[in-house]
Amino acid sequence: MDISKSAYSRYRVIDKMLKNIYRPYPSLLDIQEACQRNLDIDFSLHTLEKDIRNMKHSDVFDAPIVFCRKNLGYYYSNPKYSINSIPLTESDISSIKEALDLVENLGGGNRVNERFSHAIQKILATYKEEFPDSDTKRKIILTDYVEGAKGYDNFNTLFIACKNQYPVSFSHYSYTNREFKVAIVHPISLKEFENRWYLVGYSESDKSIRTFGLDRIYEPLHLKRKYVDSDEKEVESYCNDIYGVYPIENQPKQSITFLTSIKITNYFEAYPIHSSQKSEKNESGSCFFTIDVVPSVELIRLFRSYGKNLEVINPQWLRENTKTLL
Structure with a gap:
């Protein structure tokens, strides 16, 4: 039986009440009030009756819940039982x-x-x-992870910062400029792309959401200062409306159409590069693909990597950036 997070929260409230020796035999109304108090949601008596029935007959819990007609309430026939001590099979x-x-x-x-x-x-x-x-053991699932890759030693620190919303400061190294800069970032999430990990967060110096490669982050420290919340829609767009991790500056989300040759059409059909991808196949076997994304450095690199087998149709500026390799 699949148990939803909401149902399991109610089960825990019910279990706690049935284990409370100072207030034995809780009624259905008592349970309803406790759920409202602890979970801040109103649940119907019918829902709670169903919860008790599921706890009793579930293969997972098999709870010994009994209704006492004398005290007009529920109790465990086995006082040692608790859903928190169910043995593993x-x-x-x-x-x-x-x-x-x-x-x-x-x-x-x-x-x-x-x-x-x-x-x-x-x-x-x-x-x-x-x-x-x-x-x-013999590894059955193989990945292109390479031992010795930089950045993973800071993974836990940054994960905790994202989870608990701790601002962090760290030294960030630029491969292009070959210099370190101190950054103060309010972490949002950790993102993996092409087997590399990145930190997405609000940068105080840039006053906007930015991406930082974990391999370029040194000595991250949690800061005791107020966390800056980023706009939810902006975060969603920044993380999801993109192929890759580094959006091209000043480029909004837009529709991008590209034509693939017969040789590579099947690859794009089998592995869409974005959830918005749509296709229109030609009789010849070539295909027009359209995606709605924020253009990124990685997207341009991907298009260029296919050479003459891929042609960007629009927008024009992106076509100009890739047509030299056609």
Whole structure:
């Protein structure tokens, strides 16, 4: 049975009330009031009745909930029961091991959060299970991750900054200018593109949202200052309305049309470069593709990489930037 986050929140409230020895036998109305108080949402009695029924008959919980006619309330027939102490099955343990191995294979050891690994190790140790050593196994999922890539040592610090909305300061190195500059950034998210990680955040010096490669970030520190919230729509556009990570300055979101030859059409059909991608195939096998994005450095690089097999139709400025290679 799939359990939604909302339902599980109600289950926890119900479980807590049934475990409360100072206020035994809560009624359905008591549970309704507790849910409203703890979750700040009104739930119908019908919903809560269904929750209790699901907790009782679920393969996951199998909760021993009984209605006491004398006290007109609910209780656990087994006072030691709690949804927080449900044992894992062999299938659960196997799934945990597979999930850990999947994360290890996808990201390599340096990219796995140490706290995650330690937490999983504790869970398996509790059940006297052996912690899987992925390094000794044959890797089934292969990625182009290269050991020794820079930036991952700061991943956890920046992840916490994004999660808890801590402003950070760090030294940022420019490969182009070959110099360091101190940046104060209000982190929004971490983004991966072409197996490289980037920090997206509001830059105080630029007074706008910017992208910083993790390989160029040195000695990030959490700052004790007020976090600057960025506009939600602006963040969504900056992160989603783009192919790549570095938008071209002063270029708005726009419709871009390009023509692909027979040789590469199937690739673009099989792997769309953006969720907005639409296509119009010609009888010859070539195809017109249209995407609605903010133009980026990476998009121009992608178009140029296909040489004469890809021609930008519009906008004109982008066509001029790529036609020299046709």
